[in-house]
Structures are given as C-alpha cells and as structure tokens.
Amino acid sequence: MNRKPKLPLIPGFVVHKPKENYHLPQCWSHIGNTRILVEKKHADNNWILNDGKILCFKAYFRQNLVGSSGSAQFQIRKVKILFYMEDGTIQVVEPRTDNSGIPQGCIVKRQRIPCSSSTQNQCLSMLDLNVQKEVEIFDRIYIITDCDGFTRSYLNRAGIEVPHAIETPKDPIHLTREEMQESRPVAGPSKVEKKENKLEKFLRFDNLCLKFDAYWDDRDSPLGDIHDLIVYYYLSDDTIQINEIFKQGRPTTLYKRLKLPKRTDDVLMLDQKSNATVLNVLGRDFMNARCITDKLDIGKPNIDFYTDADLKIGEKINVFGRSVILTDCDKFTRDYYQQKYGIEEFIPIARPKETRWKQPYIEKVMPPYNGWGTFEDSESSCYSIQLKVPQRDMKKFLELDKCNLRFKAQMISNIDENSDREFVITYYLSDDTISVFEIGKRNACQSRDFLKRSRFYLPNQNVYTSQRPLAYTPQMFYIGANVNLKGFEYHLTDADEFTLNFMESHSSEFPMANISSILSKIKEAITPNYKEFIGKYLNVAETTSKPDSLNICYDTTALALRDLLDNRISEHEIVTFLRYFSAKKVSNKSQILDRTTIQSLVQMALTTNLWDDLESIKEFMYDVAPDHHNGFMPPSKIRTIIRGCRIPIKGVMIDDMFSVLNKDSDGNIDVNDFLYFIDNKKCKAPPVQPINVYNENDKKSFNSSYRRELVDWAAFIAALGLETELKQETE
Structure with missing residues (x-):
C-alpha cells in the first residue's frame, strides 16, 4: 500500500486553511x-x-x-x-x-x-x-x-x-356511594376490645396534668409528723408523681412519675416469679438480654391502677402503704372535672394542725472567710460535700444583659499627676460587677484596663468573718459621688446618654434621678422666699419667640439650685432637673425631614444598591394580600413585602417613609402612593445631600450636651404650682 507522506505537526510545518464563510448562524x-x-x-x-x-x-x-x-x-x-x-x-x-x-x-x-x-x-x-x-x-x-x-x-x-x-x-x-354510606345500618359494639391509641392520647393531653394538694399523716410512727404533699396526675399516660413540700428548702420526690397501683399485693417483688409468657430471649448473656414477650399478654397479672376518675377532694389513695388524703386542687383541675364528669362542688378539706413531734431548727453558721477565692465560692463549698459552681441569677441576667452604667471619673490623689488622670467606670447591672478603664493621654499614658471586671466591696470592712461583706450597688453611682475601689478613690464627673436615660426611666430605683423627689425638695426650700428667689433670677432670663417661655442658661440655673439647697442637692440631681426642663425639644427624624427629603433618601438608597424591580413588588403584593382591592394595605403587610422582595431599605428609613405616606382612617397605607414613592423612573425626587439616617446619636459618648442647653423656667414655675397657691391666698 502506498503511503502519502505528511508534514509533522510541529510549529512551522502546519498550514492553516483560511476561513471563507463569515455569515452568522441562522434558522428558519x-x-x-x-x-x-x-x-x-x-x-x-x-x-x-x-x-x-x-x-x-x-x-x-x-x-x-x-x-x-x-x-x-x-x-x-x-x-x-x-x-x-x-x-x-x-x-x-x-x-x-x-x-x-x-x-x-x-x-x-x-x-x-x-x-x-x-x-x-x-x-x-x-x-x-x-x-x-x-x-x-x-x-x-x-x-x-x-x-x-x-x-x-x-x-x-x-x-x-x-x-x-x-x-x-x-x-x-x-x-x-354517599347514599349507600348513609343507608348502611350502624354496627353494634364489637366483642373484641378496642386497643387504646396511646399516641393519640399523648398528642391530645401532652403537658396537661391535674394538681392536688394532699397530706400524709404519719404521727402514729415514732418521730412521725404530717407531711404536706402535691399530687400530679399526667393525663397523657395516666402516671402519678408525688412531691413533698418542706418549709425550708426545695421539694423532694416522694413517688416518682409512674403508674400507681391500687393494691400493692398485685405488684411483684424482686424475688417473685412472673407468669408472663416469654417467646424469645435476644442477647449473648443474661445481663444484656432482651426478652420478647407475648403480645396477647397470656399469664400477665391484671393490675388495677389509679385513674383520673379515682381522684377527688377527700379521697384517700394508697401509695404503697401510705394513706394520702387529697385536700384541694387548682383551677385547671376543677374545670377538667366539671367538663368531663359534671362535678360542680369542690369543697377544700382542712389539714390537721396538731403535730406530735417538732424537729428543732438548727441555724447554720458559716465559717469565716479565709481569703481564698471569692465569698460565693467559699459559701457554696460549705453547703455540700461535692463542690459546685455558684449559680448566677439567670432572670436578672436575661433582663439586664448589656445594660451597663458608664460614668466618667477623675482620680482623687495628693499627687498632681494622678489628679489629671481620667477613667471610665462601668457598672454591669446583670451581675453587679465593676470595671475601670483608663483614658489615655498624648505623651502621658496609653488607654488600658486599670481594674479588671469583678465585684467590689465597700471599704473599711472586716472581710474575714462569716457574714458576706457589703458590695457596691448601682444606687451608689451618680454624678458627683466619690467611690473607693481597691484603695483608689474616684470622683464621678459625668455619665453617658444611656446611663442618664436608664436612671430616669427607673426613677423608683435611683433616687438621684427621681424628678418628683427633686421638685418636692425644691418646693419645700423655696416656699418661704419664693418671690425673692424668682425675682432674683428672672432678670437674666432670655425671652424667645414664644410669649410664655423664659429661658436661663445651665450655669445660672445650677448656681441658683446650689444657693437654694446648698449641700442638700447633688450634681446628678441638678443634671436630672436641667434635662427635664430643657428648652430644646428634640423631635423625631420623621418630623424634621419632610416628604420630599425622605423620598429622595429612599430613592438614593435604591439607586446605590442597583435595585430596579418594581414589577416583582406588584406580583408579590397580589400574592401576599389578594383581597386588598380597595387600594389600602396595613403597614405590617407592606413591611413583609419590602423584606420579601429584598428592597434595600432598613428599619429607620421604613418608619420615616410610613410616617409621610397617605393613610386612611384605620391607619392603612395607600398602595399607589407607596409605589409612586419608590418609583425612581416615573416619579424621580430631586437629589439631596447624603444623610446617614441609620446612625443614631452615640449614646455611649460623654458629650455633655445638656450643659449647653437652656432651661425653661416657665415650665419649672408651672411645675412648682406656687403661683396658683399665692393667687388663692391673695384673693
């Protein structure tokens, strides 16, 4: 066979055939x-x-x-x-x-x-x-x-x-088929016993139990007494649990959750043989074997257990030889028996008060503290032989977690260099611990943790006793107070916005932030010389556009309160007074910004995030609320649509947008106005300077803005109410 020689496929020897057709692929x-x-x-x-x-x-x-x-x-x-x-x-x-x-x-x-x-x-x-x-x-x-x-x-x-x-x-x-089903005669009761559906009963009565108050009279036995009990009957599986209540300490379990037999003779002891039929035994040895019993329960003893029909007030139940008498029940138990058995009267039975033997109460005396670890660890080691970690107050922790009081402080020292040092003292309300952080200064020191977070106790106490020493409480921290922490004395000079708001909202717990007590104190001191005091400081008042308002600066008002009360008013009370009667009324952002500005900010956020899918909102709006054909929709439904369509608008801007949209008398938002508001093509709003509407005021900063505000003395005089009293006396 003749072979045609070919060039090797290496660079320089390959000849590419030029392309002749450059048309686009088409089809008919x-x-x-x-x-x-x-x-x-x-x-x-x-x-x-x-x-x-x-x-x-x-x-x-x-x-x-x-x-x-x-x-x-x-x-x-x-x-x-x-x-x-x-x-x-x-x-x-x-x-x-x-x-x-x-x-x-x-x-x-x-x-x-x-x-x-x-x-x-x-x-x-x-x-x-x-x-x-x-x-x-x-x-x-x-x-x-x-x-x-x-x-x-x-x-x-x-x-x-x-x-x-x-x-x-x-x-x-x-x-x-329906006619045949209706004409079919109703079958009589079957001779075969219907097996109880345990799963249906569990799903119906899960977490539902009947609660009875009871007692066990054991005074006939030596050192016996009357035992107060609580009987729980669980409707899901007909089991009974009995707890004993003590005057001191937690309740203990007298009978764990099991079915309670009426007769103890029917219960087999450990050395007795059972007549139950065993079909097979699976396992290698007797200890780890699993017995397969007969499903027909041939030879199994018939044990009669207590049910809900056997329990009622005044009834005696036999708890393995102990006679327990039921005295009362709770409201759910009464409603259950009234609905199921038609019982109307539930008369409680009095418990016997006489006791034959009374156990003497022995007061436990804690050993003195030896200095190792904390006081809580030392106390927990004395309660039981097995050492346990002290349990924290979880309810207090969940309620006051991340609620921290932050104060700005200066160190009190005879050394001039230490007197200029500034600190931030944080009081953690969740566990009553305190930490001290030093604020660094240029060419002096760096910012660092001065005292680690721990519980601090009041100074000048003998800690090596059996009594727990007194610790600092949140009421001891306020502006103008002096605190001594580990030998260092601090003077609290300021507090952040969150601390002031928290103390004023919980004024019953913080007397220094209680405006009612402050006004009563001022009213008691100003009553004898009311006209002289008001006339002295009204000359420096600054009148505003409102005819009934008189404003005085912070320093003048603070000086007036110090002259009036001297040392009977603290710096924190002055701050609370000035914040309450501040002439500057801070309004919400929705009231500051008008509709055009909010629409411009919303459309700017949509344009920045490249969002342009208005048709999907209309379809999603029909799927979420197809019955709203009147053009109005609740704000909650519109908020769901915004989240479902992933519109890049956050919570603060959504609230501002809802405040300016058209609404009906029921508070429902106009759907057409909402679509018009976010449509940046047909209804484009004028551009505005970018505003960060998500950034709230820094509540953790010590800005002391209240020191630069004016005080409304007209509101202060009206709150005192002395003008009305003077007019009545004059008349």
Missing part, C-alpha cells in the same frame, strides 16, 4: 403560514424568561361506563391541566381520591399536544386554554372550569380576558 421558522428568518438566540431568551412559569387550569371530562349494571351510566373525573410556558408542553394530572377504585395520577405525560382540527401540524398553545372552554386532547374533551390566581393574573396582563369560574357537575358514582 414559521409564524402562521409565513416563513420568516429568526435568530437562534430569540428561542433561548424565550426559554429563559418563561422558565419555571406554569399555567394551571382546573377541568373535568365525562367518561362513559360501558356495560355498567348500576344506575350511573357515566362518571365525572376532575383533572388539572398544566401548561409549561418555557417549551409549550402540556400535562394532564388527576388528583388521587381515597377508595376511588380506578388508577389515578398522570393521564397525559408532558408533551406538545397537536390540535385535532388543524392539518398543518400545529400544537395547542396558551391561546387555546381558558376558562369555560372545551379542549380536545387525544380524542378526549376536557371542559375547563377554573384556574389559579397566578394564571388569571398572567393571562390578564397578556391581554386575554379570563371568564368567571363555573361549577363542576357532581359525579353520580360519588353520590351513589
């Missing part, structure tokens, strides 16, 4: 009877746009019953016609019905259905499916009765009018 398509040229990418775009979109129609067809001996000659079968928009395929599915007697499920697999009346190989399309239409699929006629909400809205947007739903005719086979 048919629309109606016209043949047109369509690019391939249009078909791909159609698939991408309609991916996952399914039109669902409810329909039925009539099936004739050939050779039927009954009265019904046909049968009505309900189906669902699914039209897949991505490729134009159709699927017919029949929902399954219990005891139908016919195979149900998928009737027509997903495929393109050819039109029966067309001879040009055309298939059924979206235009052929609509409510109140008849569709022929493979020589079977389906009558469409209804469609789902998405299909109806999609066809309406496409310009196709969807008629109202029609009623599906009733199936004669189904009607015949």
